[in-house]
Amino acid sequence: MKKESEKELDEYIASSVKDAEELLEKLCTIPAPSGYEDERAAFIKNWLDDIGAEGVYIDEAKNVVFPVAFENGNGLVCFEAHTDTVFPAPTPLNYVRDGDKLLCPGIGDDTANLVNMLMTLRFIVTRKIKPRRGVIFVANSCEEGLGNLKGTKRIFSDYAGRIERFFSFDGDYNRIYTECVGSHRYRIELKTEGGHSWGHFGNTNAITELSKLIVKLSQIPLPVKDGKKTTFNVGVIGGGTSVNTIAQNAFALYEYRSDDADSLHLMKERFYETLLAFKNETKAEVSVELVGDRPCGEAKDKLLQEEMINRAVKICEETSGLECKRISGSTDCNVPLSLGVAAICPGLILGGGAHTREEWIYSDSIKVGMKIGAKIILDYFEL
Ligand SMILES: [Zn+2]
Secondary structure (H helix, E strand, O other): OOHHHHHHHHHHHHHHHHHHHHHHHHHHOOOOEOOOOHHHHHHHHHHHHHHOOOOOEEOOOOOEEEEOOOOOOOOEEEEEEEOOEOOOOOOOOOOEEEOOEEEOOOHHHHHHHHHHHHHHHHHHHHOOOOEOOOEEEEEEOOOOHHHOOHHHHHHHHHOOOOEEEEEEOOOEOOEEEEEEOEEEEEEEEEEOOOEEOOOOOOOOOHHHHHHHHHHHHHOOOOOOOOOOOEEEEEEEEEEOOOOOEEOOEEEEEEEEEEOOHHHHHHHHHHHHHHHHHHHHHOOOEEEEEEEEEEOOOOOOOHHHHHHHHHHHHHHHHHHHOOOOEEEEEOOOOHHHHHOOOEEEEEOOEOEEOOOOOOOEEEOOHHHHHHHHHHHHHHOOEOO
């Protein structure tokens, strides 16, 4: 970036903090649980139309998509920040300023990141800055939990084979997601005839049978691979009717995770083997439903991936003065990485309490994050 462009950007950022805070408050108070992002999506599309962005559309997955330039159809760069939050509709979305902090459920994950991406978009659109190659900006849906990355999956299906580099802005600027953790999540349900605990003693008990299955699932040997990690968890159980009823039904939510695609695959095989063997032993009726599917993988072009990481880390550290740690996690990058596309997830805010009602960010971090986002994005624009 040229000296005078950098100066213009700094002036823009200094004069945009107030607008960013207003937009943040507005967006934070529009409920957007995964799958129900309609109102936020409509608001963002209007906002983009108002600043003069052309060709913005909302797709079937409720992504707001802004394709910037497409003369050369491949090698696209995609920038995303997600609109959805983990909070169900009735959650009160109170936006509060407390000293140097701003608080609201969903503020850091991911609304403030989204706002900082939108602020750079306004800089680009109002100054008619040309991209060096095709760029797509997406305010995407369904990043969280059982949203199962539906928004990003949709982008990679609509633009199949055309995206070369992917950036998701999510989380804090003192860390960067460079590797992804994939997971499969299941609801396992057992049904039996049940009965009276005295009168029908001896009938099969769904809770007892589920307990046996959980023990077996916990004995599945984990794949061992250098530098890779695989885990499993039974997170929720339920079922039964009363203390004197032989349980007719019982269920468990079970997941396994790995930062290695082969290990994830192996866990899937072992899970189904265990389940089938158990089915042959038990009198209970066993059913299983896949409720979560987050793929994982690695970029095919390792050099490109490394180049993107190094550049983003440099920008984060130089701008914030903080160390930027490389970490792995489950983010929208899971989708591109599972397809071999280079993808990283830097953050544009600093805060805490993600996924709690006490979620907060440092208000000062908006300005720092806006600059980080702008520098990462503007690498792909003529300045
Ligand atoms: Zn997030």
